[in-house]
Amino acid sequence: MKHKIIVIEHWDLAEPDFGRRHLAARGFDVQVVEPWRGERLPELTGDEAGVMVMGGPQYVTRTDEAPYLLDEFRFAEAAMAKGVRTVGICLGSQILAHVLGARVGFHPEGCTALGFYDLLPTEQGRAWFLEGMKVLAGNSQGWEMPSGVTPLARGDLFPNQAFVADGTAVALQFHPEVTRPILDQWQEEFASLVGRPGTQSVEQQDAGFAAHDAALKAWYSDFLDDWFGRQDDRSVTATPRTGTCARPE
Numbered sequence: 001m002k003h004k005i006i007v008i009e010h011w012d013l014a015e016p017d018f019g020r021r022h023l024a025a026r027g028f029d030v031q032v033v034e035p036w037r038g039e040r041l042p043e044l045t046g047d048e049a050g051v052m053v054m055g056g057p058q059y060v061t062r063t064d065e066a067p068y069l070l071d072e073f074r075f076a077e078a079a080m081a082k083g084v085r086t087v088g089i090c091l092g093s094q095i096l097a098h099v100l101g102a103r104v105g106f107h108p109e110g111c112t113a114l115g116f117y118d119l120l121p122t123e124q125g126r127a128w129f130l131e132g133m134k135v136l137a138g139n140s141q142g143w144e145m146p147s148g149v150t151p152l153a154r155g156d157l158f159p160n161q162a163f164v165a166d167g168t169a170v171a172l173q174f175h176p177e178v179t180r181p182i183l184d185q186w187q188e189e190f191a192s193l194v195g196r197p198g199t200q201s202v203e204q205q206d207a208g209f210a211a212h213d214a215a216l217k218a219w220y221s222d223f224l225d226d227w228f229g230r231q232d233d234r235s236v237t238a239t240p241r242t243g244t245c246a247r248p249e
Contacts, residue, residue: 002049004029005228010036010056010070010091014185017177019052022221023228032231035068041075044144046082047247053092054176057190059141060094060104068208073099079169086169090139093162093171097143101166104143107198113137113157114186115200116192116208119174125152125162133219134212137176140193142173157198170227176220183209209223 005028007020026029028049033039036056044051053076058066077099080087088096094104116135121129129152142158145151152162152170161173178186187194187202194202 002047003027004031004048005050005052006042006048007032007052007054008041008075008092009034009054010058014181015179017054017182018179018217019177019220019224022224026225026228028228035071036066038068041071044075044078044082044084046084048079048084050085050087051079053086053088053095054177055090055092055138058091060091060098061141069095076169080165083168087227088169088171089177090137090173090175093173094141094143096165096169096171097146097160097163100146100149102144102146104141106141107158109197111157111198112140112193112196113155113198114190114196115153116206116212117157117174118155119161120154122151122153124150128152128162128164128223129219132217134208135176135216136178136183136208136213138178138190139173139198140201143171176216176223180209180213 005023007030008030020030020032024131033041035041036058053072058069060069063069072095076086076088076095086096088094093148098104114132115137119129119135121131137158137163139158143160144182145163146165149163149165152164153163155173158173162171183205187205193199201206
């Protein structure tokens with residue numbers, strides 16, 4: 001049974017995020033690769049259980065500042081071409097949108113998302129998300145919806161929040177993986193972003209985390225189990241389910 005999941009990281013996390021720990025606990029061999037540190041991406045065989053392309057402070061539109069992103073673009077294309085189940089989160093979702101031919105760029109009014117926001121499922125997205133979900137976001141760039149994908153969720157600040165492509169790749173503009181120590185790290189390292197149009201205060205972020213993180217993590221756990229399957233329970237299917245996340249207050 002396929003068991004290797006390759007996770008591409010883009011900055012020095014305070015700790016392994018929730019998703020990495022969850023997948024390891026489910027029996028997957030989670031292999032972290034950090035091209036920003038000079039690490040080379042592996043050759044994909046097509047036998048991998050999955051690929052996750054995570055968030056970071058880089059911009060898809062500024063590959064001159066982060067030339068290793070060009071290798072990540074090719075890697076993401078190869079993963080989808082080989083049918084390897086792929087998830088892109090925040091920057092990772094922008095990479096998926098970019099390689100699928102969509103425009104990626106800054107908010108037209110200069111807004112930045114930093115805090116908890118409403119996630120609005122599309123008709124198709126109701127099989128993936130519940131109405132009333134609040135999700136953590138941290139981004140100043142977003143993406144237009146690629147041609148040929150299935151839109152899954154929208155938002156008020158950045159309109160495009162999730163899609164699935166060919167039943168192989170899922171893009172999530174938001175951050176279900178962030179733990180409290182990682183949010184603390186955000187608040188320290190990205191403090192200068194607070195106060196920009198669209199952002200929430202640190203106090204609002206803290207209140208949002210206390211109110212909504214447990215429900216978000218419950219959803220994310222089920223999403224990962226459904227999308228990648230489980231090594232510790234072969235009866236679990238890799239298809240989206242409804243009703244797996246407690247409705248946020």
